[in-house]
Amino acid sequence: MEKYELITPCHFGMEAVMKREIQDLGYEISSVEDGKVTFTGDAEAIAYANVFLRTTERVLLQVGKVEAETWDELFEAVKALPWEHYIPKNGKFWVAKANSIKSKLFSPSDIQSIIKKAIVERLKKVYHMEWFPEDGDNYPIRVSFMKDVATIGLDTSGVSLHKRGYRRMTVKAPVTETLAAALLMLTPWKWDRILVDPFCGSGTFPIEAAMMAADMAPGMNRNFLSEDWGHLIPTRCWYDAMDEARERVNLDVETDIQGFDIDGDAIKAARENAKMAGVEKLIHLQQRPVGSLSHPKKYGFIITNPPYGERLEEKANLPGIYRALGERYAALDAWSMYLITSYEDAQKYLGRKADKNRKIYNGMLKTYFYQYLGPKPPRKAD
Numbered sequence: 001m002e003k004y005e006l007i008t009p010c011h012f013g014m015e016a017v018m019k020r021e022i023q024d025l026g027y028e029i030s031s032v033e034d035g036k037v038t039f040t041g042d043a044e045a046i047a048y049a050n051v052f053l054r055t056t057e058r059v060l061l062q063v064g065k066v067e068a069e070t071w072d073e074l075f076e077a078v079k080a081l082p083w084e085h086y087i088p089k090n091g092k093f094w095v096a097k098a099n100s101i102k103s104k105l106f107s108p109s110d111i112q113s114i115i116k117k118a119i120v121e122r123l124k125k126v127y128h129m130e131w132f133p134e135d136g137d138n139y140p141i142r143v144s145f146m147k148d149v150a151t152i153g154l155d156t157s158g159v160s161l162h163k164r165g166y167r168r169m170t171v172k173a174p175v176t177e178t179l180a181a182a183l184l185m186l187t188p189w190k191w192d193r194i195l196v197d198p199f200c201g202s203g204t205f206p207i208e209a210a211m212m213a214a215d216m217a218p219g220m221n222r223n224f225l226s227e228d229w230g231h232l233i234p235t236r237c238w239y240d241a242m243d244e245a246r247e248r249v250n251l252d253v254e255t256d257i258q259g260f261d262i263d264g265d266a267i268k269a270a271r272e273n274a275k276m277a278g279v280e281k282l283i284h285l286q287q288r289p290v291g292s293l294s295h296p297k298k299y300g301f302i303i304t305n306p307p308y309g310e311r312l313e314e315k316a317n318l319p320g321i322y323r324a325l326g327e328r329y330a331a332l333d334a335w336s337m338y339l340i341t342s343y344e345d346a347q348k349y350l351g352r353k354a355d356k357n358r359k360i361y362n363g364m365l366k367t368y369f370y371q372y373l374g375p376k377p378p379r380k381a382d
Contacts (some may be wrong), residue, residue, distance in 0.1 A: 001042035006049060008056035009036045009151050011302040013360050014182040018055050020183075020198045025052060038062070045225060046156050047237040051219040051245055054181035054208070057160050060142055060153030061086075063233075067149050067370075073115055074150065078118035084126040086154055086232065093119060100145035107285055111143055115152070140330055153289035156233075158225030166224040167275035169269035170202045175305045175340065177218070179362060180204045182272035183369060186210065186358075187303060187338050196379030198290045198325065201258030203270030203283070210279035213255050217245035221278075251281065260286045260293075290321060295335075299377040301328060302337040308367075309343060314320075322349035326380060329372070342367045362381030 006027075010368055018037045019029055027045055030038040037056075041049065049059045063086060066077035087093050095112035104346040107110060117139075124130060138156040162176040175183070183204065190197055191213035197205040211218065219240060227238055267287045274280040294300075309315035312333060326349060329337050339346070342365055347353050354370035361367070 003040055003042055003222060004028060004046070005038055005062040006041050006045060007036055007038050007060040007062055007151070007336050008049065008053060009058060009060070010056050011179055011182060011362075013358060014055055014179075014186075017182045017185045018046045018053075021053050021055055022049070024120065025049065042381045043233040044240065045112045046226075046233055047071065047241040050157055050161065050224045050226075051241040052165060052217045053161070054212075054218045055118050055178050055185065056195075057162060057178055058155055058157035060228075061156050062151065062153045063141075065149055065151050069107065069148050071110070072109070074105060075118045077150075078115050078152065079122045081122070081152070083119050087119070087123065087139050088136060088231065089123075089127050089129065090133050091139045092134040093139040093141060095167070096140035096142055098145070099145040103145040103146075103150075105145060105148070111145065111150075115141065115143060120306060138225055139229075140225070147187075154226075156224065156226035156229075158223075161219065163222065164218050164277070166207065166273050167204070168276055169272045174201055175204055175362060176377075177204055177208060179340075180208045180305075181212070181218070183338065183340060183360075184209055184303060186369070187301060187336070187371075189301045189303065191255060193377075194256045194295060194297055196260075196293065196300060196302050197304045198256045198260055198293050198302065198328075199304045199306045200270055200285065201263075201266050203259055203273045203285065206257050206259035206270070206276050206283045206285070206346065207274050207279060209257050209303075210255065210274070210282040211277060213253050213257070213282060213342075214251050214279060215248045216277075216279065217248070220245040223380065232355075249252045251278070253282070255282045256284075256297075257282060258284045258286070260288045262289045264286065290328060291324045293325070293332075295332060299374065300335045302332075302334065302335065302339070304337075304339050306339055306341055306343075306346075308341055308365075314318070315368075318343055319345070322346055322373050326350035326352070334375050334377075337372040338369065340367050340369050346370060 027039045064081040068074035098108040098111040100106040162178040264287045309318045353375045356371035358369040
């Protein structure tokens, strides 16, 4: 099978998690840059990456890298790429997104327009056609300029991979499924350890944790744009990936994953979402305030996305919420706590400084991932 360079974008700061996921699938890393990891793989790798990777937003098939400081240079360089290898005569193609950092060509709309024209000119010459019906399968193109070098890729995923297909109901201020999975992977939590999210909202942290515990692939209940690209990715690649995903699921795993929230509508949404994901029996969900957080066992984890107070009237409640969380955490025996928030005074009201703190952009919002590290449990006797 032909080898491709495949690009997997991720949240800034999550590159190491993404890299480890790709290596666990058995693929070779080509490069790790801010917000993306590139690896080498064949057609089967495109299917497996889309189905199994938890922390990427999409999988891009790299068509080429071109250097350009002028519009003419960009046009000629893009026109020289072998677009006919990827896009058939009736393919519908467009530049879905372009961005530019530290480059002389910086207008996204102009980059999109020039690249589309260059591809059309290439395909007119190769296919001996003056007009393209574009009534076939979709081939969205994404372009990223960095220091005058444009990386050009086809989007194999379509709808962003954070849309697993289970979150039909949502509440305000959710973290995306991909970010929740990445944050869980940044902690030492494993399926046999206790996990509690006292601000679970629509259930993203508990559901992603339960899917990990059950070894449930994040993409097994959704479709991907490139399933229609039979000339590039044989149908059997998708069948193989989906068959393996189904075989790996283990819903008999013993878990202690809890989610609770003071908002009854949030718990209702979380239950509906957990059911859609197929993990409702692995999670205990309950309406209760953070002030009633307790657990009799040791060495558990709080992993949560507490309120940020984005609206002015909510800000007044934040000191009390974070103070209650800090007090309940302090009362737990040998637990760890990880929380993502944009609230600048979080540590003050939690009552102690975090052992580690990582800055993460959740969309355009600057947040902090505060990490309170509890002791490791004793090794289990063999």
